[in-house]
Amino acid sequence: MSKSEQLFAEAQQYIPGGVNSPVRAFRAVGGTPLFIQRAEGAYLYDADGKRYIDYVQSWGPMVLGHAHPDVIEAVVEQAQSGLSFGAPTELETELAEELCRLWPNMDLVRFVNSGTEATMSAIRLARGYTGRDKIVKFEGCYHGHSDSLLVKAGSGALTMGVPSSPGVPASLADHTITLSYNDADGVRKCFDEIGDQIACIIVEPVAGNMNCIPPLPGFLETLREVCDQHGALLILDEVMTGFRVSLTGAQGHYGIEADITTLGKVIGGGMPVGAFGGKREIMEKIAPLGPIYQAGTLSGNPVAMVAGLETLRLVQEPGLYEELTAKTDRLVEGVLAAAREAGIPLTANKAGSMFGFFFTEEPQVSNYQQVMACDTERFNRFFHGMLEEGVYLAPASYEAGFMSAAHSDEDIEQTIAAARRVFARLA
Numbered sequence: 001m002s003k004s005e006q007l008f009a010e011a012q013q014y015i016p017g018g019v020n021s022p023v024r025a026f027r028a029v030g031g032t033p034l035f036i037q038r039a040e041g042a043y044l045y046d047a048d049g050k051r052y053i054d055y056v057q058s059w060g061p062m063v064l065g066h067a068h069p070d071v072i073e074a075v076v077e078q079a080q081s082g083l084s085f086g087a088p089t090e091l092e093t094e095l096a097e098e099l100c101r102l103w104p105n106m107d108l109v110r111f112v113n114s115g116t117e118a119t120m121s122a123i124r125l126a127r128g129y130t131g132r133d134k135i136v137k138f139e140g141c142y143h144g145h146s147d148s149l150l151v152k153a154g155s156g157a158l159t160m161g162v163p164s165s166p167g168v169p170a171s172l173a174d175h176t177i178t179l180s181y182n183d184a185d186g187v188r189k190c191f192d193e194i195g196d197q198i199a200c201i202i203v204e205p206v207a208g209n210m211n212c213i214p215p216l217p218g219f220l221e222t223l224r225e226v227c228d229q230h231g232a233l234l235i236l237d238e239v240m241t242g243f244r245v246s247l248t249g250a251q252g253h254y255g256i257e258a259d260i261t262t263l264g265k266v267i268g269g270g271m272p273v274g275a276f277g278g279k280r281e282i283m284e285k286i287a288p289l290g291p292i293y294q295a296g297t298l299s300g301n302p303v304a305m306v307a308g309l310e311t312l313r314l315v316q317e318p319g320l321y322e323e324l325t326a327k328t329d330r331l332v333e334g335v336l337a338a339a340r341e342a343g344i345p346l347t348a349n350k351a352g353s354m355f356g357f358f359f360t361e362e363p364q365v366s367n368y369q370q371v372m373a374c375d376t377e378r379f380n381r382f383f384h385g386m387l388e389e390g391v392y393l394a395p396a397s398y399e400a401g402f403m404s405a406a407h408s409d410e411d412i413e414q415t416i417a418a419a420r421r422v423f424a425r426l427a
Contacts, residue, residue: 065406116144
């Protein structure tokens with residue numbers, strides 16, 4: 001029995017399912033999850049001491065790679081001065097100022113502790129600002145586990161949503177409309193019928209929770225257009241894409257501006273953090289300036305703030321994002337070539353340093369229905385084959401992969417070579 005198997009058995013005695021986030025349990029792919037002992041750069045080391053080239057990167061935050069020495073030094077120095085004060089610090093202002101400087105449509109920003117808190121607060125703000133209750137989200141997009149957002153599509157595009165988890169009241173789901181991602185016509189039809197009742201659209205500009213689905217040309221522009229026409233707010237959930245797709249996220253990459261932006265992951269440098277920000281007239285409705293309440297004991301804690309500040313300093317080094325994109329391109333093209341050699345049908349998407357592979361004959365995968373039609377069984381075999389080869393991919397076919405600045409050309413070549421061996425066994 002491996003050390004990970006022993007630790008997983010013990011964890012299940014005290015933690016539901018043995019994990020603190022469901023995807024970590026390997027239920028989607030089968031087998032025992034790896035228990036990680038440490039991480040450095042592009043690598044994870046499990047409890048048995050085996051090294052893996054890591055393309056999960058803590059689900060996106062580690063754009064610089066694990067345990068970057070400058071970030072660790074800043075965190076250690078701050079920790080020695082205190083972990084949390086429950087009072088304002090200069091670090092909060094410094095990080096907020098940096099975000100507002102880099103994102104031109106962000107006048108004010110509020111820090112929270114997670115992406116879920118950020119999206120939940122942004123929805124409340126949009127409802128309070130507009131005086132409307134209904135929200136639009138998209139099938140396959142994930143915005144955290146708050147009740148209003150754990151809703152799947154009902155029967156028919158304009159049918160009110162139904163809860164996707166027990167414990168979510170149907171009355172909340174009634175206010176959530178779930179449309180098909182990348183379907184601009186469906187969005188227009190929805191707003192033509194009930195646009196005056198809709199408070200906001202919330203969307204992942206690159207859907208990273210049904211693998212990696214970039215927006216089709218014109219889709220984000222349509223969202224901006226209908227929101228402007230009907231007095232709704234556009235919330236771009238950039239928890240995953242912010243400082244990942246580009247220095248100014250998907251908004252800078254695709255040339256679209258949100259009314260409210262949610263951030264997380266990279267802006268904490270690996271520490272728990274979230275944020276939501278936007279135009280001054282909207283953000284001033286948040287307490288203590290306005291009547292819309294939001295609060296948090298650990299929000300803006302100094303350790304997360306200093307980790308974020310150091311990370312944002314480092315990601316602004318010239319050429320970093322161009323290098324990340326080039327590395328991602330080399331990896332994706334190499335794996336696709338290896339699949340072709342083995343006669344394995346494989347399609348890939350990428351956006352900046354995000355990527356995803358789909359076992360399908362389809363030349364392009366652009367929505368939830370196409371993702372669900374992919375060969376998950378073949379992905380699961382590919383995942384375990386790569387794991388045996390020392391390559392750690394996301395343990396679910398519906399999750400994106402991430403490149404980091406720490407991945408070397410040798411790491412990428414080793415990954416492609418591993419994929420070639422695994423594909424040969426799958427053929």
